[in-house]
Amino acid sequence: MLQFVPCFTGPTHKQESPTVLQEDSAGLYKVEIRGTGFKRILSHWRAKRWDGWSWYQLAKRADSLATAQNRSAGLLAVEHLQERWAQTGVVPYEHQIRTAERVIHEMQGQAILADEVGLGKTIEAGLILKEYILRGLAKKVLILTPASLVWQWYHELYEKFGITAGIQRTQWDWQFADILIASIDTAKREPHASIVSSLIYDLVIVDEAHKLKNSSTASYRFVNSIQKKYCLMLTATPVQNDLKELYNLIGLIKPGQLGSYQSFKARFMEDKRTPKNPTELRKLLDQVMIRNRRDEGQVRFTARIVHPLVISLDPKEQDIYNRVTEFVKAQGRRTGLSNMLPLITLQREVCSSFLATALTLEKMMGNMQGPELEQAAALLKNLAEVKQNSKCDALERLVSQIDDKAIIFTEYKASQEYIRYRLEKAGYRTLAFDGSLSRGKKQWVRHMFQREAQFLVSTESGGEGLNFQFCNQVINYDLPWNPMRLEQRIGRVHRLGQTRDVHIYNLITKGTVEEHIMYLLHQKINMFESIIGELDAILLHLNLGKSFESELMKIFLEHERSDRIKESLDQIAEQILQGRAEIEASSWEGLL
Amino acid sequence: MEIRRGVWQVRADDALMKELDGWRSQGRLLQFTFDRGLASAYGADLIGPGSYRLNTLLNLIRRQGVLSQAHIPHHFFYEPNIRRKVVTSSSSGERAYVLTSSSLYGQYLQLELLAEARGLQKKESLHTVTVNLSSGEILKFPLPAHLIQGGGVDPALVVKRKCSLKNAYLSAAAHVAGAIAEQGQEWAQEALESMAAETEKLNAFFQGRSDSAEYEAKLQELQRRMQPVLAIDAVRGAVIYAPLFRYRLVVVDAQARERTKTVTYDPIANLHELDQ
Numbered sequence: 027m028l029q030f031v032p033c034f035t036g037p038t039h040k041q042e043s044p045t046v047l048q049e050d051s052a053g054l055y056k057v058e059i060r061g062t063g064f065k066r067i068l069s070h071w072r073a074k075r076w077d078g079w080s081w082y083q084l085a086k087r088a089d090s091l092a093t094a095q096n097r098s099a100g101l102l103a104v105e106h107l108q109e110r111w112a113q114t115g116v117v118p119y120e121h122q123i124r125t126a127e128r129v130i131h132e133m134q135g136q137a138i139l140a141d142e143v144g145l146g147k148t149i150e151a152g153l154i155l156k157e158y159i160l161r162g163l164a165k166k167v168l169i170l171t172p173a174s175l176v177w178q179w180y181h182e183l184y185e186k187f188g189i190t191a192g193i194q195r196t197q198w199d200w201q202f203a204d205i206l207i208a209s210i211d212t213a214k215r216e217p218h219a220s221i222v223s224s225l226i227y228d229l230v231i232v233d234e235a236h237k238l239k240n241s242s243t244a245s246y247r248f249v250n251s252i253q254k255k256y257c258l259m260l261t262a263t264p265v266q267n268d269l270k271e272l273y274n275l276i277g278l279i280k281p282g283q284l285g286s287y288q289s290f291k292a293r294f295m296e297d298k299r300t301p302k303n304p305t306e307l308r309k310l311l312d313q314v315m316i317r318n319r320r321d322e323g324q325v326r327f328t329a330r331i332v333h334p335l336v337i338s339l340d341p342k343e344q345d346i347y348n349r350v351t352e353f354v355k356a357q358g359r360r361t362g363l364s365n366m367l368p369l370i371t372l373q374r375e376v377c378s379s380f381l382a383t384a385l386t387l388e389k390m391m392g393n394m395q396g397p398e399l400e401q402a403a404a405l406l407k408n409l410a411e412v413k414q415n416s417k418c419d420a421l422e423r424l425v426s427q428i429d430d431k432a433i434i435f436t437e438y439k440a441s442q443e444y445i446r447y448r449l450e451k452a453g454y455r456t457l458a459f460d461g462s463l464s465r466g467k468k469q470w471v472r473h474m475f476q477r478e479a480q481f482l483v484s485t486e487s488g489g490e491g492l493n494f495q496f497c498n499q500v501i502n503y504d505l506p507w508n509p510m511r512l513e514q515r516i517g518r519v520h521r522l523g524q525t526r527d528v529h530i531y532n533l534i535t536k537g538t539v540e541e542h543i544m545y546l547l548h549q550k551i552n553m554f555e556s557i558i559g560e561l562d563a564i565l566l567h568l569n570l571g572k573s574f575e576s577e578l579m580k581i582f583l584e585h586e587r588s589d590r591i592k593e594s595l596d597q598i599a600e601q602i603l604q605g606r607a608e609i610e611a612s613s614w615e616g617l618l
Numbered sequence: 619m620e621i622r623r624g625v626w627q628v629r630a631d632d633a634l635m636k637e638l639d640g641w642r643s644q645g646r647l648l649q650f651t652f653d654r655g656l657a658s659a660y661g662a663d664l665i666g667p668g669s670y671r672l673n674t675l676l677n678l679i680r681r682q683g684v685l686s687q688a689h690i691p692h693h694f695f696y697e698p699n700i701r702r703k704v705v706t707s708s709s710s711g712e713r714a715y716v717l718t719s720s721s722l723y724g725q726y727l728q729l730e731l732l733a734e735a736r737g738l739q740k741k742e743s744l745h746t747v748t749v750n751l752s753s754g755e756i757l758k759f760p761l762p763a764h765l766i767q768g769g770g771v772d773p774a775l776v777v778k779r780k781c782s783l784k785n786a787y788l789s790a791a792a793h794v795a796g797a798i799a800e801q802g803q804e805w806a807q808e809a810l811e812s813m814a815a816e817t818e819k820l821n822a823f824f825q826g827r828s829d830s831a832e833y834e835a836k837l838q839e840l841q842r843r844m845q846p847v848l849a850i851d852a853v854r855g856a857v858i859y860a861p862l863f864r865y866r867l868v869v870v871d872a873q874a875r876e877r878t879k880t881v882t883y884d885p886i887a888n889l890h891e892l893d894q
Contacts, residue, residue: 044796047784047787047788048788048791053799053803053806054803054806054810054846055735055737055803055805055806055809055845055846055847055848056845056846056847056848057795057847057848057849057850058847058848058849058850059787059788059791059792059795059850059851060849060850060851061851062851063732063851063852063853063854064784064787064851064852065856067683067684067685067783067852067855068783070684070685071685071783075685076685076686076687076770077684077685077686078683078686078768079686079687079688079766079767079768079769079856080768081679081682081683081686081854082682082683082686082688083683084679084682084683085679085680085681085682085683085854085856086683086730086746088676088679088680089680089730089732089744089853089854090744092676092680092866093732093742093743093744095667095668096742099657102668105667105668106668106673107668108668108669109657109664109668109669109670110670112658112728124776131739132846134738134812134843135843137845161740162734162740163740188670215732217688220717226842250832251835253835253839254839255839255842255843256843259867277823280816280820281819281820281823281824281836282816282819282820282823282824283819285819285822285823286825287821289822338665390685573744
């Protein structure tokens with residue numbers, strides 16, 4: 027009978043380097059005789075702590091098994107992640123696995139991952155990271171991303187690869203977290219930059235690496251100063267306007283790969299936009315850069331079919347909508363644009379449900395006084411009096427026509443509860459899905475939705491990576507103002523593994539701000555049918571990621587007339603289309 | 619117990635679950651299966667290459683058995699034969715007879731060593747090496763596993779070791795390094811060639827600036843990545859007490875002169891050792 031001996035070896039936060047007892051040179055290589063394991067044995071000896079012989083033999087067998095697993099010629103990560111991927115519905119593309127294998131086996135962990143938008147560079151980087159961790163080659167890892175992508179990286183690594191990374195908040199985190207995600211803009215500033223430069227990293231991943239195209243910038247110099255063993259640069263646009271950008275980027279990974287700048291210019295540049303000897307240059311690039319393209323046919327998605335459903339509010343509802351909008355505008359004018367978040371919320375909620383609006387208004391009233399408070403109280407009373415809900419009536423009509431499972435997305439918990447109340451009352455089985463559920467409960471809700479319920483009413487658009495490909499109907503009860511969130515909602519069902527076309531129903535209330543949002547997203551930038559991931563890339567390219575909602579709110583506050591609002595939205599759309607064109611123009615046909 | 623075909627159930631107590639899944643876990647019934655289909659159908663933990671549960675179990679087991687002890691009992695060896703062998707081993711013309719005899723134990727240190735050959739890739743291998751702590755020599759053959767029994771012996775019967783544990787470990791590691799060197803050095807050759815090519819590129823890039831700190835840093839980066847290294851570390855060890863037979867002999871030479879001598883016989887190494 028084996029007697030179990032508890033060890034309670036928790037995670038360590040210290041960066042441990044192995045003690046080397048003796049270092050020799052055996053011909054071509056160094057021999058390190060390490061003392062870490064031996065010291066452990068010695069401490070047991072001194073403490074007369076003898077483990078059972080059966081445990082010893084069993085542990086030896088486990089060592090053999092673990093070592094045998096590590097000897098696999100392919101990617102260990104693929105085997106290790108199969109279970110997790112089956113749960114979360116991740117199906118890695120062949121090109122992603124191939125890329126990871128090439129980076130590890132041929133490029134010695136030094137590569138630019140330059141796939142076109144939507145082909146999953148993050149997945150490739152995650153796979154490489156996981157592989158290095160499993161092989162014991164990477165322990166100290168730094169991931170540098172734009173601030174807006176920090177959380178996205180955190181979630182992706184956890185959900186798809188089971189890697190729990192830290193998010194940098196204080197200057198102590200650099201040293202103590204083994205795997206750290208940080209905003210590159212924070213990292214390059216002092217005191218952080220000096221701390222980072224003093225550490226030795228096994229792997230550094232830089233997302234949106236095209237921001238390092240200029241070698242005279244602080245970001246470039248900072249990344250260049252980091253001491254690293256392996257380095258991955260992620261960008262869809264390794265070169266945009268000038269071949270020197272590509273040269274600089276490669277200089278970060280492998281200085282000298284393209285020779286000195288003078289020789290590079292002489293050998294490979296006709297002018298700054300025209301490469302000379304492209305075949306030879308491509309050969310050199312192939313050693314450090316991998317670019318997968320959409321037209322190579324690795325990725326096939328089913329179609330997205332968009333159904334805009336315009337709903338007219340009844341006069342009472344329209345009146346209360348107008349009064350809330352007026353209230354928001356008055357507040358906006360009074361407090362200025364600095365404190366916009368509660369106003370954005372209120373303006374968005376009034377398009378979703380009056381119940382949600384009332385709850386937010388009630389909260390806001392805590393900070394009000396005088397005539398402002400009286401106005402809010404009157405508004406609250408009116409909101410409570412409205413019994414009609416045209417949008418929910420329209421939803422009921424819509425669901426009666428859908429003979430299939432559907433996910434209904436709303437931004438607000440109050441709306442979620444109201445929708446469920448109405449649908450349950452109408453005899454439908456519904457389930458609620460939101461961010462407060464634990465991972466296990468989310469899994470259970472997903473399971474119940476697949477087996478039992480017809481409708482899932484969700485307030486969470488993305489993040490948890492759960493697989494809902496068995497459903498192909500998405501109803502946007504209200505529209506998030508941030509197109510990235512909208513993309514995440516649709517991405518829940520429209521992902522690899524979806525075999526049917528995806529129907530997207532957008533409920534838009536006429537004469538409200540939703541109409542304008544729909545105008546921008548659907549009519550102007552054709553967001554619903556764009557390539558997956560493209561909009562993210564464009565907004566990041568334009569530095570519009572997080573500020574997009576504020577930009578919209580500014581427009582709605584500044585302009586009264588509908589035609590002026592449209593004009594301003596046209597300008598934003600123009601900017602986005604231009605960004606898209608810039609990204610497409612940077613394909614450098616024949617070279618990349 | 620097998621609760622349904624292909625699915626086994628065991629009760630894991632709090633301590634075990636904490637070791638497996640972290641300090642917040644509590645004891646529960648664990649269900650195992652080796653079949654991917656059954657795992658998803660019944661929610662049982664899959665045991666298979668790379669599966670979460672197999673890895674947690676392997677990790678837990680690998681944390682156990684750091685240092686163990688075992689012995690080979692004397693009765694596995696037929697003492698009268700050994701006695702005869704010792705008595706008849708005297709030089710010609712001499713006769714010997716046993717004055718006193720005792721059964722003792724010698725100490726062997728069995729080490730499991732992990733060798734990591736890091737060149738362009740990393741290759742791991744496990745080696746079991748046994749060191750005789752009396753002589754410091756590496757045993758050419760493993761101790762016969764079927765003779766070894768768990769547990770220690772009476773310390774009074776153990777012969778004092780002459781070789782320190784550190785020296786034993788160092789010579790075991792050197793032995794492994796030698797064995798790996800004999801297998802070929804292509805992995806190191808390949809890494810060195812790649813490193814030379816990369817260094818050449820680096821030198822061209824930093825032409826005229828090769829004394830800069832940046833060049834030095836990049837060179838170090840390159841070495842960290844490509845310099846071939848063979849790292850050897852101990853994973854676990856066991857002290858194995860092997861029988862020794864000690865005889866105090868009276869030796870009578872051709873002139874009928876008597877003298878006494880003490881001989882220790884090690885049946886594992888098949889060696890006589892003259893103690894005085």
